[in-house]
Amino acid sequence: MSTNRQDPVSKLIFELSKLPGIGEKTATRLAYFILKQDTSYAQSLSEAVVNAKQKIGLCEECFTFTDVSPCRICSNHERDIASICVVERPSDVFSIEQAGVHRGLYHVLHGALSPLDGIGPDELKIRELMQRIHKAHDAAEAGTRPALREIILATNPSVEGEATALYLTRLIRPFGVRLTQLAHGLPVGGQLEYTDRQTLGKAMENRVEMT
Helix, strand or coil: CCCCCCHHHHHHHHHHHHCCCCCCHHHHHHHHHHHHHHHHHHHHHHHHHHHHHHEEECCCCCCCCCCCHHHHHHCCCEEEEEEEEEECHHHHHHHHHHHHHCCCEEECCCCCCHHHEEEEEHHHHHHHHHHHHHHHHHHCCCCCCCCCEEEEECCCCCCHHHHHHHHHHHHHEEEECCECCCCCCCCCCCCHHHHCCCHHHHHCCCEEECC
């Protein structure tokens, strides 16, 4: 879409259309909705975006988005620290939490392996995951924390997600921890963040062993 930078409406539509899942038509509807509102709404919206961008960072433990670090999940002593669910994006953490089927911790990779796109292990939070596992393993041997019981590989059911899960399986297998993957009730090529609660809940409950 070409945009005349002197035209505020076209500029607004252009910027909104950059959002994932938002095409030009949807961006146009959103733009005109915003324009119909009071100035206070536009001000509040812009302040919310800027504040979130300025105040939200990554959790030092699991690497989800948070305004405090460690995040509220990692610092919650009621969570099961013997179980870690590995996901691709911070939005996946939110989706699984909404389903209410996981009471353990998380680790966000921030993507999936995709050699064609130049995304290898070094571009993801895989090194940090292995450091967490090493640390937990050493602490368990020292008797200062429970041993890791399970790592759930909750990557998306896509070619890249499957490749990432298999790669992680080879790295984690030597630790002897139980490795599971979400059941294939999820649509192939789908995204966790767009999956309804019931489907996601069943996939989590019926997760399968990694071989």
